[in-house]
Amino acid sequence: MGEAIAFYVIAALILGFAVLVVSTKNTVHAVLFLVLNFLAVAALYVLLTAQFLAVIQVLVYAGGIVVLYLFVVMLVNLKRPPEDHSAPQRHPWVGFALSGVVLAQLAAILLFGGFGAATDSSVAQNSDLALNNVERIGMLLYTDYLIPFEVASMLLLVAMVGAIILAKREL
Amino acid sequence: MITPTHYMLLSAALFMIGVAGVLLRRNIIVIFMSIELILNAVNINLVAFSYQLQNGIGQVFAIFVIAVAAAEAAVGLGIILAFYRNKETVNIDEMNLMRW
Numbered sequence: 001m002g003e004a005i006a007f008y009v010i011a012a013l014i015l016g017f018a019v020l021v022v023s024t025k026n027t028v029h030a031v032l033f034l035v036l037n038f039l040a041v042a043a044l045y046v047l048l049t050a051q052f053l054a055v056i057q058v059l060v061y062a063g064g065i066v067v068l069y070l071f072v073v074m075l076v077n078l079k080r081p082p083e084d085h086s087a088p089q090r091h092p093w094v095g096f097a098l099s100g101v102v103l104a105q106l107a108a109i110l111l112f113g114g115f116g117a118a119t120d121s122s123v124a125q126n127s128d129l130a131l132n133n134v135e136r137i138g139m140l141l142y143t144d145y146l147i148p149f150e151v152a153s154m155l156l157l158v159a160m161v162g163a164i165i166l167a168k169r170e171l
Numbered sequence: 172m173i174t175p176t177h178y179m180l181l182s183a184a185l186f187m188i189g190v191a192g193v194l195l196r197r198n199i200i201v202i203f204m205s206i207e208l209i210l211n212a213v214n215i216n217l218v219a220f221s222y223q224l225q226n227g228i229g230q231v232f233a234i235f236v237i238a239v240a241a242a243e244a245a246v247g248l249g250i251i252l253a254f255y256r257n258k259e260t261v262n263i264d265e266m267n268l269m270r271w
Binding site (some may be wrong): 003004007011014015018019021022027030031034037038041044045048049050052053056057060061064065068069071072073075076090092094095096098099100102103106107110111115117118119121124127128129133136137139140141144145148152155156158159160162163164165166167169 | 172173174175176177178179180181183184185186187188189190191192194195196197198200201203204205207208211214215218219221222223225226227228230231233234235237238239240241242243244245246248249250251252253255256261264
């Protein structure tokens, strides 16, 4: 029961802040709503007993990526609101209709697809994955997924070099 | 009782809000934030199934998704800055340099 209430509250927060992110005119406000959205997703991870991922979500998304966005919004001086100029061939209702139709399709698949029953939450909260979360994730990362882990570090290095080169005025 | 279907419906809704943001908005910074919403929707699915199956691999993949999202944000925002320096705009309708 408590799990259900927590889930519905967090789900409402996630979806509400997501709608605000895409609908707010002011870009700075959109970035701040994005922080709140990420924090609500981190709360959902705690509900799913993924504590390590919740901490990563707060540190990397709410702490790192959002600050990057704020810097770009600050550097890009929006004297002329970007929504002023609009191409004549754009029809907003097409985007609404497309996303509504695809959401209906996904919901139909999920509701009638017969996915598994719920895990017993009292068992799941006391399982090894919940109690030794960091240990289990670290073990997987450094044994079975060692090569993807190293490739991810290479990817981050390449992205860092690429971002510096792109942002430099002249090489 | 919260089943995996609930989490997948939440994830699908968040995903489609992100897609609607990409389709409807013209400010490229907002479009990038919508892409972050889409990646978060994927992560919710992965973690929900990790919980359902009591298997840590879903959370490991969510960590990889976060790493890729960080790389994407850094490079994408670099491209936005480089473009803004040349064209003084963040409107995607005016970003048509490479359109035939």
